[in-house]
Amino acid sequence: MRRPPVAQRPARPASRRRRRRAGPLEQPDEALEQPPSPRTVLVEPGAVGACADMALQARGVLAVCCVRRAARARVLDPGAGRYQRTIELPATRGKILDRNGLVLATSLPARAIWAIPESVPHELGADKLTELSKLLSMDKKVLRAKLSRDKSFVYVKRQVPLDVAQKVAALDIPGIYARPEYKRFYPEGEITAHMIGFTNVEDEGQEGIELADQNELASVPGSRRVIKDRIGRIVEDVDERLKPRNGQDVALSLDSKIQYIAYTNLKAAVDRFKAKAGAAIVIDVKTGEVLALVNYPTYNPNDRSHMTGEQLRNRVLTDVFEPGSIMKPFTVSLALDLHRVSPTTLVDTGGGRFTLDGATITDDAGFGVLTIGGVIQKSSNIGATKIAMQLRPEEMWSMYTSIGLGQAPKVDFPGAAAGRLRPWKHWRRIEQATMSYGYGLSASLFQLGRAYTAIAHDGRIIPLTLIKGGNGAAPQGTQVFSATTARQVRAMMETVTRPGGTSPNAAVPGYRVGGKSGTAYKHVGRGYDRRKYRASFVGMAPMPNPRIVVAVSVDEPTAGSHFGGWVSGPVFSAIAGDTLRSLNVPPNMPVKQLVVSDDAKPIINDRAMSRLLLTPEQIDRAVADVLAWLRARLAPHAHLHADSRAVRAGDAFVSYAVDGADSRPYVADALQRGAAAVLVQPGGVTGGASAVLEVPELDRLAGHIASAWYGEPSRDMLMVGMTGTNGKTTTSHWVAHALTGSGTRCAIVGTLGTGLPGRLAHTGFTTPDAPQVHRSLAALRADGASAVSMEVSSHALHQGRVNGVAFDIAVLTNLTQDHLDYHKDLASYEAAKARLFDWPGLRAAIINRDDEAGRRLIGRLAKRVRTISYGVGLTQPRGDASLHAMAIRASTAGTAFTLVSDWGHAELEVGTLGTFNVANLLAVLGVLLAADVPFDTALLQIARLAPVNGRMQRLGGQQADEPLVVVDYAHTPDALEKTLDALRPIATQRHGKLVCVFGCGGDRDATKRPLMGAVAERLADAVIVTSDNPRGEPPLAIIGQIVGAMNDPARARTIEDRAGAILQAVRAAAAADVVLIAGKGHEATQEVMGRKRPFSDQDHARLALAARATQPRGEGQ
Known part of the structure; x- marks a missing residue:
């Protein structure tokens, strides 16, 4: 952190000094590697004819260079045209790391596009100039002006990505060259921008640690003398004049996880209170770090084109x-x-x-x-x-x-x-x-x-x-x-x-x-x-x-x-x-139960009672008192709402705080909209005291209160709860279709909406808030539903959104890394999921025994709840009964497998893709059997199930000249891995490549981004990284975190615009290829900077297939 005097800073590499004016005598093999350098020996003094030709090209300028440097040239073999030359040995700037070794700043290979304007044809075709300007994102007039200068050397564009440089080379424009250099990349993007700072194109720190630790981070290139022949090939390595020195890595006191925690919470507060700005710092008291x-x-330090002074201020x-x-x-x-x-x-x-x-x-x-x-x-x-x-x-x-x-x-x-x-x-x-x-x-x-x-x-x-x-x-x-x-x-x-x-x-x-x-x-x-x-x-x-x-x-x-x-x-x-x-600091204070009161009259008065140890009797007593208060103020048809915007005259507003959200500041808004009653968790700003009741632990009691208000609708229906990282949506929809086909009219509550199959109303949540859950269940009961298949997210379980729901059957599909921005670690995530299986009155548990968390859960539930385990791997049957799929194989219809179970054996062929979907089908079968559907009837319903919208949804691939496009919701490392594994045999069968188009969501668990990048690089033949739902994060920063962790980042193509990425992937694919578009699945919008705009992967895939059908033969191949 010692900032050196200017005089002590490492000298700028000579090859980058602005005063250089070397000539254009680059040999053919050098044309895409090195710009002219003052240290380069250019030509033998005896090569008069060559010098004359070059003098004509350079309009006399080069002749001066030849004369001035001839004295330093060393002719080794005039006949063979050999000459001695000093070449630069590159060195890289040091990395900046967090305290745990996570990379916060690194240097990625790039290219500097440079030109010898005298060598660029004066009548360069408009098409090539246009294409070059597009590739380099430059204004065509500016580009033409650069190429028209009367100079022997000019930089056209610095720090150009490798794939773009290759396309520039493919244009084959005389006088346009490229040389290797590095571009600084910041994987954490805007989250660490003010701490890390950035460098300029010369790799010199301009802000933050990049500036403060310039001396430690800066690199010094080396040099080596070689002998080359007339076409630029190295024929002898003479010696190394100067060894390259890479910059030193700098390890900061910063903890990236804590930095993310601080950033997301600060940003939320600035947005919520419509503030001008905000700042926060976390200090370790013991060390001062x-x-x-x-x-x-x-x-965004990776794209500073729109940066303002307000953004730059630390x-x-x-x-x-x-x-x-x-x-x-x-x-x-x-x-x-x-x-x-x-x-x-x-x-x-x-x-x-x-x-x-x-x-x-x-x-x-x-x-x-x-x-x-x-x-x-x-x-x-x-x-x-x-x-x-x-x-x-x-x-x-x-x-x-x-x-x-x-x-x-x-x-x-x-x-x-x-x-x-x-x-x-x-x-x-x-x-x-x-x-x-x-x-x-x-x-x-x-x-x-x-x-x-x-x-x-x-x-x-x-x-x-x-x-x-x-x-x-x-x-x-x-x-x-x-x-x-x-x-x-x-x-x-x-x-x-x-x-x-x-x-x-x-x-x-x-x-x-x-x-x-x-x-x-x-x-x-x-x-x-x-x-x-x-x-x-x-x-x-x-x-x-x-x-x-x-x-x-x-x-x-x-x-x-x-x-x-x-x-x-x-x-x-x-x-x-x-x-x-x-930091693994253990809690040192029990969370106490507070007093619920109305006009200072206690409803619950047990200050020593822990939040997590509310007994059924205590819940019933609290609910009864609150219900009596509500009934004195509301008409029987009134509704309860946790969103003040939904309140209508005569309704009640239920206002409480859960992790990441607090509706208490909106009590006044609800009263203005006509709320006749407000239930509020203590600590919020209230008003209208006669209509407001403070209810401690309201976040835990809201579901029980809503259930009682709506007449406990879940007790009148078969309730199936689906939880797990992946597969909830598919499994819940298949359960609803299969139960309905078996004679039990089953509705759905989940990601795609709420309602009977084919009549879903979108809610925007996997599991809605507690009052909305019970309001929806009451409506479904009134609509004739006898059962409900509900997706139950970990957030919903942790926040009490499904409290009061009388679940009969619970399903665990799997548990892999996701939502660690919320749960912080896998153990907490697993604990949240496991709550569903401790539910009062639960009759049966359907659990994936191939999953480690599933096996732990089966052991914990032994003899307490009827357990049906299922698996597609080699794990042994567990629980009270088991379902097992063997000999899984791709078929013309989709997938075929042999079912072995305690109910009987069968050969099944289904219209879905992938081993993981076979596992989902077994979960559905387990639900049907637990619900007392006859085995043969259950098998018939399983065979009829079709892919769910946005889940391994197949498009194209039916015509001889079109690739197979698959749209899937895979948005976790595990889901992406399973999806690519499922599609690999299909690509092999078609004799084509497997192409993966994906991105990662913003303002969510950032740790899975490099993991998903590694999965895609390992399992796909070609990878295009694009935007998902960037939300409040810069898309390029997210893309950079994905690509930056790959072993070979240059292999991945990056296209920020998702529509463009889908179009390019489909148009460039061969007819035998399989193109996976992963991450958004069913979603009909894309969220960018707080705004949702219409966007459907399916629609864009269909458009791309249609565009492909109209493109000339061979284009894009």
Whole structure:
């Protein structure tokens, strides 16, 4: 991190210096490799005829070069035309890694397209010029101007991808050449942009770590002398003049997983509160290492063509602001340390107004007499002022200086700001008072986060580092406060996040935490703009011995709230909780059951009861009380809604918080829409008290309440719940069709919609929210359904969306990596799925025994629930009964296999593709048998099942001249692997190649991106990586993370536009090829930057097949 003086930086490689003006005498084999270089020996002085010819080409310029350099040329064999030459040996810039070795910046092979304008034909065909401009994404006029310059050398385009350079070479334009170089690539894209920075085309750092560690990262190319013949072939290797030196790798303190956690939560807050910007930092208190540093808005370092100054600012380090009440713990710490107050000292804050030297200081309310801890808990400005008046200005100034204010952080990072702290001799009393609660001084979020380490680290402030291990194992730091004072203040800060404090939304379930919010007017011009706020929160966890400090600041929130505790507090909670779990810090606080009350009358009053241990009796009692309250306010036909936008006059709004979403800020909106009753989880902003009932644990009780309100519809139908990473949609639809065909009218609730087969209404969720689930079940019952086949996602199980549903049969299809952005690890993901099999009243479990999680589940359920296991592998039968598929083989209709089961054996032929679909069919068969459908009837229904929309859906392949196109929803590494494995025998049978077109979704589990890239590279003959649903992420950043992990990235073709990728794949395919379009399946839209636009893989595949039918023979082959 030591930024060198300019004079000490490595010299720019000579081959890249702008002053070079070598001639165009490149030999044929060199034309696509090296541009002219000052170190290149060009021609033997005796080759007069050749020199004359070249002089004509160069209009006299080259003759000067020949004369000037002839003295240095060494003729080895004039007859053979041999000559000696120095060639450059490339070296690569060092990688930037996170603390776990994940690559954050690397160099990928690229090409520099250059030209000798004199050699480019003056009458270059318009078609070739047009094609060249398209390939290089250059304006045709700009390109023509470059090629018309009177120069012997010009760069046309730098850092061109290899596949594009190959296409340029294929144009065979005289005078156009390419040379190897590297292009910097940033796999994490915008998430780490402000930390990592970027380089220019000369591979020199311009921002961030790339600039700060330029000396360590920079490479120095080497050189070697060789002897070449007249056509450029190396005939002898003379010696190595200079060894190439690759740049050093730099390992940062950053943890990519924690960085992602911080970024996604910060972005969500900025979007939700319609704020101008936001910033956050996570610090390891023990080592001083920065684990995450994020800003929003941000930029894509892989595509900076549209970058603005606002996006470029690293706000954590460069933006200084008045912190507001975040400073109060320091005021209290100093007063305690100097024994001016004690924790039991009482401060009279009066009725909320206090006058000092003619200026009025106010509190949000009249708090009366407070303890010192109460001043922090209630965030009293008057209390902080009265404490500060016990201190001398020089004492406060010395303390502020010791915690790093008024001086630039010593991290040698570009742009780190010092903030503002006036000399104490110039303070007036009112300035000293306002500084005590965070006005009149300014600091960056980086400085504030570091300052809080003094409180977290028993009074010692430690240096922060962006380099892994940069402070050593256990930095000592500087003692600012006594350890006793720090512990006392930490205890006071804990009360801030508890009921009665200003930031209960900053609490972290399972962990003791503490912190302080800050809400400050923004200083504009010569005064404050009372319409603009800075909302911040800095906290630490777990208490009483913190491991991390998390600082969050949101600039100018304009929607909902503007208070630090309400805007940034929840961001702290989410980041701190997920970070602690990521660091394997064990929980140290049970999550308590709170009191449910209406007008202070208790409904449930068991404070010691854990969230996860609600007994059926306690649930029934709570539901009965809530139901009585609702019935007193609602008409019988009224509906319950968890989305305020769906509320109609007379309905009820059910408002609670689950991971990633909180509907409580929309209570007012629901009341304005005519809600006659509101059930709300405590802690939200309410209003209209007579119509609002606070119900603790409402996120867990909502399903039970909705079930009771709608008359427990699930108890009147056969309920089948399908869970698993892959196969839920296919299996649930096949169950519905098979049960209906067997005489039990079965509806569907899932990804493709809700309703009876053929009459689905789209909901947008795999499993809707709890009130909508039971509202839909009541509607399906009224529509004549006798059974429901429901997809049950891990999110739904974890968030309680299916609570209150009386499941009869549960199915586990499989469990592979997915949704780790939500569940954090596979163990948590598996635990969420397993909840379905502990369901009260469950009659049967249908479980895939080929899956490791399935085998664990079978063992756990032994003798508790009737278990039917199924498999297509070599695993032994398990459970109470088993289904097994053997001799699986492709057939003309689809797939054939032998069924071996406890009910009998059979030979089956089905119209579906792939071994995994055979497994899905066995799951369906298990459901039918568990539902007492006769074995022969069940087999008949299985044989009739057809592929589900977007699941191994076959298009084309029927005509002799068209490839087979398959559209599938495969969007996980496991699903993509199984799909490609299923299609390989078909491609082999057709004597064609297997082509894979896919991408990965944005704002979701990023760890699966390189895994999917590796699967596609390994199993497909050709790979096209494109956009999926990029959502809020730059598509090229996602594509880069996929391709960057491949062994040979150049093998994969990247086309950002999904429609273009599908068109190119289908048009370029041979008639015998199989083209898989994976990832979106049934989806009818594509989500880009928060907007959904119509898009169907099936429609675009059909269009591509139609376009192929009209293209001239041979085109695209």
